Amino acid sequence: xxxxxxxxxxxxxxxxxxxxxxxxxxxxxxxxxxxxxxxxxxxxxxxxxxxxxxxxxxxxxxxxxxxxxxxxxxxxxxxxxxxxxxxxxxxxxxxxxxxxxxxxxxxxxxxxxxxxxxxxxxxxxxxxxxxxxxxxxxxxxxxxxxxxxxxxxxxxxxxxxxxxxxxxxxxxxxxxxxxxxxxxxxxxxxxxxxxxxxxxxxxxxxxxxxxxxxxxxxxxxxxxxxxxxxxxxxxxxxxxxxxxxxxxxxxxxxxxxxxxxxxxxxxxxxxxxxxxxxxxxxxxxxxxxxxxxxxxxxxxxxxxxxxxxxxxxxxxxxxxxxxxxxxxxxxxxxxxxxxxxxxxxxxxxxxxxxxxxxxxxxxxx
Ligand SMILES: Nc1ncnc2c1ncn2[C@@H]1O[C@H](COP(=O)(O)OP(=O)(O)OP(=O)(O)O)[C@@H](O)[C@H]1O
Ligand SMILES: [Mg+2]
Numbered sequence: 001x002x003x004x005x006x007x008x009x010x011x012x013x014x015x016x017x018x019x020x021x022x023x024x025x026x027x028x029x030x031x032x033x034x035x036x037x038x039x040x041x042x043x044x045x046x047x048x049x050x051x052x053x054x055x056x057x058x059x060x061x062x063x064x065x066x067x068x069x070x071x072x073x074x075x076x077x078x079x080x081x082x083x084x085x086x087x088x089x090x091x092x093x094x095x096x097x098x099x100x101x102x103x104x105x106x107x108x109x110x111x112x113x114x115x116x117x118x119x120x121x122x123x124x125x126x127x128x129x130x131x132x133x134x135x136x137x138x139x140x141x142x143x144x145x146x147x148x149x150x151x152x153x154x155x156x157x158x159x160x161x162x163x164x165x166x167x168x169x170x171x172x173x174x175x176x177x178x179x180x181x182x183x184x185x186x187x188x189x190x191x192x193x194x195x196x197x198x199x200x201x202x203x204x205x206x207x208x209x210x211x212x213x214x215x216x217x218x219x220x221x222x223x224x225x226x227x228x229x230x231x232x233x234x235x236x237x238x239x240x241x242x243x244x245x246x247x248x249x250x251x252x253x254x255x256x257x258x259x260x261x262x263x264x265x266x267x268x269x270x271x272x273x274x275x276x277x278x279x280x281x282x283x284x285x286x287x288x289x290x291x292x293x294x295x296x297x298x299x300x301x302x303x304x305x306x307x308x309x310x311x312x313x314x315x316x317x318x319x320x321x322x323x324x325x326x327x328x329x330x331x332x333x334x335x336x337x338x339x340x341x342x343x344x345x346x347x348x349x350x351x352x353x354x355x356x357x358x359x360x361x362x363x364x365x
Contacts, residue, residue: 023116028053028069031114040121043093058091072104073113079105087122098123144329151216151261158215161208169205173198210235214268225260226250229267229287236271236283244283252291255352262326262350263287263296266334269319270298270346278302278344294332294352299345304338323348330354 011032014021020037024030033048041048041056048055053069054062072080080103082088087099102119176198183191212218213231220228226248233246254260267285274280280302287296314321323346324334332350339345 020119020121021116022048022053022056022119023114024053024069025111026073026113028066028115032116040098040119041090041092047093055093056091058089058097061089069104069115073106073115077106079103082117087126088119090119090121099126140329143325147326147329154215155221158212158218161212161215162218165208166205166212169201169208173201173205176201220260220264224250224254225263225289226287228260228264229285232264232267232271233285236275240275242274242280242283244285246285246287248285248287250287250289252289255289255294256354258356259294259330259350259352259354262323262330262332263289263294263348265326266296266323266346266348267298269323273319274298274300274302274344277305280343289352292352294348294350296348297345299339299343301341301343304342304344306338310336320346 014032015034017034018036020040021032021034022030022037023032030048030051030053033043033045035045037043037048038045043055054066057065068082082102082104088102089097090100091097099122100119101122102117104115104117106113106115108114176194180191180194180198183194213235219231229248230246233244236242237244255263267287271283271285274283278300280300282301284297284299286298288294320334320336327334327348327350330350331354332348334346334348337345337347
């Protein structure tokens with residue numbers, strides 16, 4: 001390419017470039033060092049020119065860098081990105097190292113081969129990306145902690161309801177039975193009233209059990225995942241009368257407690273959603289856990305949902321988002337699809353024994 005006659009001299013353009021440009025000769029001696037290079041390397045061109053390129057490279061990278069540059073010159077390729085994606089390191093005159101991206105090109109003239117290095121100081125970008133990673137880690141730890149606290153609270157309330165209120169209701173039923181034996185046999189009205197109280201106590205007991213089990217079925221801890229999911233399904237069938245086929249295979253040991261809880265909550269949310277939104281007449285729940293992987297599919301034949309309608313609901317709907325987050329924290333994945341023959345299909349796959357999620361570090365106070 002030949003510049004137009006009235007174009008500024010190329011050296012002026014190079015001098016005014018906002019990114020550092022450095023040219024070295026075949027011996028890797030600096031022959032050109034623009035103003036941006038002076039700013040980034042904190043080194044005046046007068047000092048740099050004539051010096052070895054080594055003054056700009058941390059000592060531990062000098063040999064390998066020199067070999068790379070020599071190899072590049074031998075290939076005859078005119079231009080190449082340096083570092084292959086990982087940041088290179090530069091050395092400022094004050095001894096500070098900094099990450100950079102660079103590309104190299106070669107030109108041949110009567111005076112020999114020259115290599116030009118075009119580089120960019122990415123200190124700020126690396127700092128921002130490190131800060132972003134750290135804050136994402138912190139958020140993940142926080143989500144984990146919140147889920148953990150919520151589960152612990154639910155478990156605590158469920159135990160209290162079951163053990164404390166449940167015991168009181170049992171005692172009340174026994175007291176009523178005792179009272180009944182002492183009632184005058186001919187006082188039908190009084191007998192009727194005690195019977196009504198006993199019936200009401202029985203109903204309250206049933207509700208209490210249901211609420212406690214919804215919070216967290218004690219059987220998830222005591223009998224394991226398969227029994228707890230079977231309980232969820234049979235409870236769903238008796239509440240909503242929807243024909244439900246469950247295939248549950250948990251062999252080769254239980255998944256970790258966190259995975260079992262996540263799967264239980266996923267089935268619970270999926271079934272609640274079917275009752276709320278699907279207008280389905282058939283549901284299939286498939287849960288299979290091997291020693292390494294758990295897969296859950298909950299599918300119905302109802303009205304389904306389009307991606308657009310899901311996107312509209314998303315800001316207010318927490319159920320599916322909560323499930324996604326829960327499964328993601330355990331290194332798993334949730335996918336939602338609307339099968340061709342209609343309905344709604346939720347699939348979750350997660351490792352059976354993922355690494356223990358990290359919790360936030362809190363300073364002792
Ligand atoms: N089985 C289903 N059939 C049809 N649509 C469904 C089904 N499951 C979920 N959806 C759709 O996906 C949306 C999001 O579900 P999600 O569980 O996140 O929220 P929600 O059930 O509306 O509210 P929340 O769970 O927060 O009480 C629902 O509003 C509904 O439109
Ligand atoms: Mg929901």
